[in-house]
Every structure is written in C-alpha cells, then in structure tokens.
Amino acid sequence: MNRNSTHEDAVPLGMLIDVRQQARGSTPDYEGKSSNKARKKWRPEWDAVARKAALSGLTAIEIAEYFGCSCKNVQIHLIRRGMRYSGKHDGWVVG
Numbered sequence: 001m002n003r004n005s006t007h008e009d010a011v012p013l014g015m016l017i018d019v020r021q022q023a024r025g026s027t028p029d030y031e032g033k034s035s036n037k038a039r040k041k042w043r044p045e046w047d048a049v050a051r052k053a054a055l056s057g058l059t060a061i062e063i064a065e066y067f068g069c070s071c072k073n074v075q076i077h078l079i080r081r082g083m084r085y086s087g088k089h090d091g092w093v094v095g
Contacts (some may be wrong), residue, residue, distance in 0.1 A: 041069070060078065
C-alpha cells in the first residue's frame with residue numbers, strides 16, 4: 001500500500017481521545033478541584049490591577065469577568081483595600 005500514514009491511522013480507533021477544551025464551568029480551580037461552578041480564587045497579584053480598573057471606572061462585574069471570579073469577591077477585596085462605591089460619583093472611590 002502506498003499511502004501516507006497519519007496519526008489517526010497509527011492509533012487504533014478505540015483509543016482516540018477527545019482533546020477538545022471542556023466547558024468553561026468544568027475547568028479545575030487553583031486547588032485542583034473540578035466542579036460545574038468552579039471559580040478562580042482571589043489572587044494577591046490582582047489587587048493593584050483591580051484597584052486601578054475600579055478607579056478608571058470599571059464596575060465590579062466587569063472586573064470579575066476579566067479575572068474569572070465572582071462579583072462579590074471583587075467587591076469584598078476592593079472594600080478591604082480601602083475603597084467604597086459612591087453613588088454620587090457613580091463608581092469606586094478611595095476612602
């Protein structure tokens with residue numbers, strides 16, 4: 001037989017493995033646990049970036065989507081860093 005051999009030809013049909021990326025919700029979190037509601041835990045290196053983003057006018061929801069964590073998590077950490085949400089300024093402010 002004079003045909004080119006491919007990887008699929010070399011692997012028996014029953015041993016083909018699906019290597020597509022799984023659904024977003026089933027990815028493991030930082031502790032290696034896997035669940036449908038896996039969310040990233042807050043990382044200390046995100047503090048400065050999240051603070052700058054909040055001061056530039058992004059909402060907690062937008063920051064949470066960027067980092068892949070919950071909105072409540074972002075709010076808690078911004079408040080712990082001395083920030084508060086001001087309705088008057090319609091955004092996060094220091095103090």
